[in-house]
Amino acid sequence: MLQRPTSFATEVLRYGLIVLVLAFIVFPILWMVVTSFKPPQDVMVSPPRFLFTPTLDNYVHAIWEKNFLFYIKNTLFISVTSTVLVVVAGALAAYSFARYNVGDGHILFFILSTKMFPAIAVILPYFLIFRDTGKTAVGRFLGVGLDQPGALIISYTMFNLPFAIWLLVSFFQDIPRELEHSARLDGLSRMKVLRKVVFPLAAPGIAVTGVFTLIFCWNEFLFAYILTRKTASTITVGVESFFTLQGILWGPVAAAATISVLPMMAFVLLMQRYMVRGLTFGAVRG
Amino acid sequence: MKQILIAGAVASTALVATVGAASAQACNDADRVPITWSTIAGFYTDAMAKLVSGFEAKNCVKVNVVNIDNSQLYNKQVIEMVGQTGAYDVVTLETSEKAEFAENGFILPMTDYFADKKAQLDDVAPTLAALTTQYKGDVWGLPYYTYTAGYIYRADLFDDPTEQAAFKAKYGYDLAVPTTWAQHRDIAEFFTRKKGDKLKGEELTKDFYGVGLMAGPFPEIQDEMSGVLWSQGADWLTDDGKVPVDAVEKAMDDYLKLVKFAPPAALTVTYDGVMNQMKDGQIAQTYSFFLDQWPNAVTTEQSVPGARMGVAEAPEKKAYIGGFLLAVSASSTHPKEAMDFVAYIGGHDAQMEFAKAGGTSTLMSVLSDPQFATPESRAKTGHFATLLKIFDDMKGFRSNLFDTPFGAKIYNTMQIPLQAAAAGQITARQAAEQLASDVEKICGGPCPIGK
Amino acid sequence: MSFSQAWDAGFRAVLIYIGVVFAWLGLVERYFGSQSVSVVVMNVVAVALALAFFLRARSRAVAERARAEAEVRALMEEAV
Amino acid sequence: MSQSMSIPASQTRRPATMSAGMSDRWFSILLITPAMVVILVFALLPLAYALDVSFRFADLTRGRLGDFVGLDNYRIVLADEAFWKSVGVTLQFTVSAVVLEMVLGIAIAFLINGATAGKGIIRSLMVLPLATSAAVTGLFWRYLYDTQFGLINYFLGLLHLPQPNWLGDYTIALWSVVLFDVWQWTPFVALIALAGLQALPKEPFEAAELDGASTFRVLRTLTFPMLKPVLFLVLVLRTIDSVRLYDAVAVLTRGGPGTTTESMTFYLYRTGLKLFRMDYASTMAVFFLYAMLVASLFALAPLLKQFSTRASEG
Structure with missing residues (x-):
């Protein structure tokens, strides 16, 4: 952005630092992926073994025996639906707050304050609510x-709306x-203005909000563990079946985690292009 | 000869419609009664799957197994019970949880169900049955898996002549399986060595430790300490429902003396951490340790060259006794089928199958079955003989911790002061006093003990 | 006093009330003989403080509105 | 799925001649109804339940809710020394984690913003720590932290540096949790700051460059003031999440050793879901909400004022 003639030294220093930061960020995940290819006898050994004969047994175990793709399918469906709901409802509401300042900030404050209540105290009322809705035919x-x-879709929509609205208000106001x-x-008409002008301009904001909402849904543990048992269980609950009486099955849990990272990374790469394209279209020259 | 016998047995069971009106053959999938069993994942999930399909073959029932992490099982099951959702028909309880679930009406008494199946009830190891199935005069289910504690050690180190001589020189008595906790501590001190020292004549490439402890933030540190506490003749709760502070302090002091000889990771791990350390040849022996981990521990003989594993009763013949109890949820919509399932999994045939897969059975008939005492099955069932000795030596033993309806709550939080002391944050005395005040807060005064 | 200002002042007044209750329960109550007396006194003090805050906020808002109107009138006269 | 999002287009197609004022008000309220329906129902119901339970005796294992006990629960919780210790741990964690994450996050954002090539790859790698749940990444950090098998101490050993007992030594256990949290959330801060940086208009910076302003002056007078809203927002979001610390503690140390890393929400989890004393848990939750409301009244005031002034510029 600063078109100052950057000398070669600062470029090297910059990329050196970037590599260092990325190494610190990526290394634990890399070690997880490496462990997912390790046979059991090479996992818990000291000194740690870097050279080993890789095996796919962990993936076979995770996918077939622990039926992990089922959990990923569940998580994908729940997370994507919640994210769509959050982004749509959040964007509409955020635009209203950004442009018309509904409630003079008080409603905005109330929305964020709903995030300040600890999930643990909320979990039992949700459990009772969804138990009762589950008893009604319509609910089922x-x-x-x-x-x-x-049940999880509503909970995740509720839990992520405050974050999405506040983030989007600031992005809308930059337009x-x-x-x-x-x-x-x-x-x-107003809706056309929204769809044709405002939303495309706020693309980076919406993309970032969408990515992080999906991440929060993807990683949530407490609601998933309490509100589901088997048919709707997500990845974080599925991982529990690797904590066995004989200890943690490190290989298979690494394999399951590696598989569950892929859809998320695919989504980020997809949104990546969308965020960048949104930029060039807008009034801001890239 | 054997084939005929089996054929006869199968014929007789088919004739005697012991279970359910509809015989298995006539049952098609549509009208199978669904029951759900919440339990912990395990190596034996494939053996478990076989057992479950065995049951489904005999009864017109569809069993689905829900796997839950051991540290979450208690809270997840209580929430479903309190919500009376009927989600789980058969639940898996730890020894300390039976009293609470029974007292609060979460599970159904099975006394009359077993009234005409006396033989099956008596087959359960009496010591274990008293602790896991009985509460206030009723029978509440059948234990299907026992994690009773004993002592696992590197026998090759004990038989090494150079080590034996060095030990005799230092302590004045022969190096052998410890019969008192003091001997156990001497052995722990003796085998703690730095990288570069000699072990069995060879130079060590990494530090070696005299004992592996489960001092992590998990509810297992109290299992380890139960052995020492009970061998002093004390218990976690006195008969009038209070924590004996002095006895707990003494047990904690013994534990703190051992922490010095344990790997630093002892403060962060539970039983699987200790097993990993054993299999990597980092520790010489365990404290009082769950014998169901024997098939796991014996693989050390493959991962550590020259290693040979030994199993024995815990010193002074006192160690943690416990098992996973199968009970029927009060909000179950199919209690009859659920009880049949409990009786089947806890019954002889299923337990034999379970033992063959390496599971630690709870029935005397299975534990003392000669086919499990053979050298070939040592890797899977080498610990059965020790278990029989433990059940015999601790006959008639009862702990107040397992007979108070607050047992589960105490058991799931008592590790916090104990672990704080193990980590050196507070002294043994403070830990004992903290435990006493925590228990009093949980029970709201002295804890009620319902024998 | 606009609705928004009233809502804001009211919300802060309620927070003050709850704050006094918590502070009272945590610190002051132990000096009281009977609990019921302390609860009554606590409520009186808490309501008094909350009300005082609300009234002060209201009077300040009214004064500010009056001053703003005065300014507008002054500008209007200047323009004419 | 739960409530239809479609605002019938016909209803909002007002003829442009209608006075814009009235339809603006209706339109703005219409816009927020979908979000507010979900939030109102699923925030007020649990809050009412928690408030009700905080005035009763409620030991969940005793089945039904107990009878009314007035303010006793509040008295017990306020006098509970373990509760205050966990509040101390939470504050200590929040301050150190949020400060580290903001400083490192912004620095990384500037670092990457200046990079000419590879921004896409860098950005997607930075999402990795969040790509799978803390329950799993935390598990592998526990593996890395292990003093017997972990890699961190293995590399420290190679360099002949001291090998700390990361999760077992009660003096540094909390800092190990902070390090994990910083690893997981700094990229989040960096990515949002980066999105903010890239959304800034170019013109003022080119003008400043023409009259030769030093990079430091540009930063102080131009970049930061314009970035302030997004950065302040990230600060608020991170603080709210850090104060509700649960996942990292649950997977790494479970509050251990002893209670040195027991955050408030973990103590609440232990009280609510291990001891099943829902009354104390709800009381603590209400107290926690009250403290956060008071704190955010002061913290959010500037941001809210800034939102409303920019909104009323229209």
Whole structure:
């Protein structure tokens, strides 16, 4: 961004530091992936073994015996649905707060304050609510009973909306108003203005919010563990089946974790391009 | 000869419609009664799957097994019980949880179910049955897996002439399986060596430790300390429901003397950490340790050259006794089938299958079965003989911790003061006093003991 | 006093009330003989403080509005 | 799934001639209804339940809710020394974790922002720590921290440096949890700061460069003031999440050794889900909410004022 002629030395220093930071960030995950290819006798040994005959048994164990793809399918469905709900509802609400300042900040404050209540104290009321909705035929049909995906989708939507709204309000406010006024003058209805002008401009904000909402849903443990049993269990609950009476099955749990990282990384790479493209389109030259 | 016998047995069971009106053949999948069993994942999940399909063959039932992490099993099952969701028909309880679940009406008494199956009940090891199945005069289920504690050690170190001579010179008595906790500590001190020292004549490439301890933030440190406490004739709760502070302090002091000879990781691990250390040839012996881990420990003979594993009763013949109890949830919609399932899994045939897969059975008939005493099956069932000795020596033993309805809550939080002392944050006295005040807070005064 | 200002002042007043209750339970109550007396006194003190805060906020808002109107009137006269 | 998102387009197609004021108000309220429905129902119901339980005797294993006990639960919790110790641990953790994460996160954002090539790859690698749950990454950090088999001490040994007992030594256990949290969340701060940096308009910076402003002056007068809203927002979000610390402690140390790393929410978990004393747990939750509300009234005031002033510029 600063077009100052950067000397070669600072470039080397910059990339050196970046490599160092990335090494610190990536190493634990790398060690996890390495462990996922290790046969059991090479895992818990000292000194740690770097050279070993790689095996795919851990993946076979994770996928077939522990049926881990089922948990990933569940988590994908629940996380993506929640993220879509959060981003849509959040973007609409955030736009309203950013432009019309509904409630003069008090509603915004209330929304964020709902995030300040510890999940542990909330978990039992949710459990009782979803148990009762599960008893009704409508509830079961809509899938909002216990051990049904609907229960987790509502909980995750509720838990991530405050974060999404606050993040999006700041992104919406960075968008200059003139573009909207001119679009309105051209006779576009409000919803068209939103869809055609405002949202494309706020693309980076929406993409970042979408990515992190998905991450929060993907990693959540407490609600998933209490509100599901088997049919709707997510990855974080599925990992428990690797904690056995004979101890932690390090190889298979590493394999399961490595598999569960892939969809998330694919989504980030997808959103990556979208975030960058959004940038160049907007008033800001890249 | 054997084949005919089995054929006869199968024929007789088919004739005697022992279980359920609809015989297994006529049952198609549509009208199978679904029951859910919440339990802990384990090596034996494949053996378990065989057992479950064995049951489904005989009864018109569909069993689905829900695997839960051992540290979450207690809270998850209580929530489902309190919510009366009927989600779990058969639950898996630890020894300390039976009293609470029975007292609060979470599980159904099975006394009359077993009224006409006296033989099956008596087959359960009496010491174990008293602790796991009985509460206030009723029978509440059957134990299907026991983690009773004993003592596991590197026998090759004990038989090494150079080590024996060095030990005799230093301590004045022969190096052998310890019969008192003091001998156990001497052995721990003797085998603690630095990298570069000699062990069995060879130079050590990494530090070696005299004992492996489970001093991590898990509810296992109290299992280890139970051995010392009970061998002093004390118990975690006196008969009037209070913690004997002096006895606990003494047991804690003994433990602290041992922590010096344990690897630093002892403060962060539980039984699987100790097993990893044993299999990597880092420790010489365990403290009072769960014998169901024997098949796990014996693999040390492959991972450490020249190693040979030994198993014995814990010093002074007192160690933690416990097992996983199968009980029927009060909110179950199919209690009859659930009870049949409990009786089947805790019964002779299933337990034989379970033992063959390396599971530690709870029935005297299985534990004393000659086919498990053979050298070939040593790797899987070498510890059965020791278990029989333990059950015999501790006959009639009862602990107040397992007979108070607050047992589960105490058991799931008592490790905190004990571990704080092991980590050196507080003294043994403070730990004992902290435990006493915690227990009093949990029970709201002295704890009620319901024999 | 606009609705938004009233809501804001009211919300802070409630927080003050709860704050006094917590502080009282934690620190002051041990000096009281009977618990019921301390609870009554606590409520009185807490309500008094909360009300005082609310009234002060209201009076300040009214004064500020009056001053703003005065300013607008002054500007209007200047323009005419 | 749960409530339909479609605001019927026909309803909002007001003819442009209608006075914009009225329809603006309706339109703004319409926009927030979907989000507010979910939040109101699923925030107020549990809060009401927790408030109700905090005034009763509620030992979950005794089945039904007990009878009314007035303020006794609050008296017990306020006098509970373990509770205050866990509050101390939480504050100590939050301050150190959030400060480290903000400083490192912003520095990394600037570092990467200046990079000409490979920004996409760097950005996706930085999401890795969040790509799978703390329950799993925490497990592998516990493996790395292990004094017998872990890699950290193995490398320290090679360099002949002291090998600390990361999770067992009660003096540094909390710092090990902080390090894990910093590893997991610094990239989050960096990514959002980076998105903020890249969304800044170019013109003012080119103008500043023309009149030869030093990089430091540009930073102080231009970059940071413009970045302030996003950075302040990230600070608030990180602080709220750090104060609710649970996952890292649950997977790494379970509050151990002893209670040196027991955060408030973990103590609440132990009280609520191990001792099943829902009354004390709800009381602590209400107290926690109260403390956070008071703190955020002061912390959020500038951000809220800034939001409303920019909103009313329209």
